[in-house]
Amino acid sequence: MFLSVRLLLLLAVLAPVTSTTNPGVKVKLTQKGLEYGRQLGMIQIQQKLKTIKVPDISGSQKVSPIGKVQYSLTNMHIVNVGLPKSGLGLVPGTGVRLSIGNAFISLNGNWRVKYLRFIKDHGSFDLKVSGLTIGTTIIIQSDETGRPRVSSTNCAATVGGADIKFHGGASWLYNLFRNFIDKALRSALQKQICPLVVDAISDLNPQLKTLNVLAKVDQYAEIEYSMVSSPTVSKSSIDFGLKGVFYNIGKHQEPPFSPAVFSLPPQINNMLYVGMSTFTINSAAFVYNSAGALSLYITDDMIPAGSPIRLNTRTFGAFIPQLSKLFPGLMMKLLVKTAKTPVISFQPNNVTVQASGTVTAYxxxxxxTLSPLFVLNLETSVSTRVFVSGMRVAGAVTLNKMDVTLGTSYVGAFQVKSLDNILQMVVKIVVIPKLNAQLAKGYPLPTIGKMKLVNTELKVLKDYMLIGTDVQFTA
Structure with missing residues (x-):
């Protein structure tokens, strides 16, 4: 896992922090996701092992019957690394264990010997080290920004047998010093492996800092994805908790409600599962309502040209006779806004928004200048379809019902019921399309690097929605 930032992107929120806050967003990484990360990671570790620098080796050895032989091995470099067998497994309560077996490293270099004081010989050699094994445990922690930071512990590497082929020089010398050269080279290689593993892990941390812990949504809002708890490692998955709360940009006021406890189902068919609670969505409603963004002025030019209903005192005067007398021949403007924060609820296969608002007519x-005419109270219910668009969660709403009552009238008493059809039309052809245009832009999911979701499915369950997805990464 540590070998690929792509895998760590799957982990998305892996760092532990100390907190008693329940998460608004949960992420589950399955064994299938780990397997995908392992495949990508082996490519990276293979490239890393190719950077092994084998220092020149020199020394002397007594070789019977010719006596002391001085030797040197120079210009050694790796020509191939093979990692045919590897595994990435979950260690419940601990982390992730990487194991590599039956690996091999091939290198070549030059050899030179001197013996009997004046006799010299030289040539080249090829060495293939087989039976290489590597094992390490990946520890995931939190940095000071709430992003994941990785490190390894208990790294161990062993080098098996070696096959040396010498080229050039006197062939009778080869077997005389084959054994001690074999031992020296295997020792030099073994010392290089674990430091490279540690380096590979550390090299990921700058990339992990690209995690969008604080992701901008639009000019009003941003969403925080910092981690609120240590990851829970089981036999089948790693589960992580994110804060998952919307804030007004530049003003992190906590919403007047807290996330409830929820649990993801034991599904493992996809690489990654993301659960987004009603707390997260309701914190968005709180932010937009606090920012005054849930309001809209409606003028006649926003009504389709072919509509017989116009925003003027003549049209409304047909239902409120005194209006056309007090304000004859004037155009009108409506201000639709929320009276309090809308409430979103999740039930299986159903997302409902309950909103209280007002319509002020001018x-x-x-x-x-604007002359107030009347204020109507609205109680509306809309159904919402949620979906994943790219790396964002988006939505679209349809009107279920709308109840209208009179709040204040500046033109005398009138029958509010008579305005139902007009207001229904205004909401359906102006307010809903405007709202859907904003919802279609969506809000960002937590990501690192160039991440793409594939085979994505979204389900609405009780009190949260569940995104099951596989992941692909591009360079």
């Missing part, structure tokens, strides 16, 4: 005077 007459537009010739000098462009």
């Amino acid at each position: 007459a537009i005077q010739p000098n462009a």
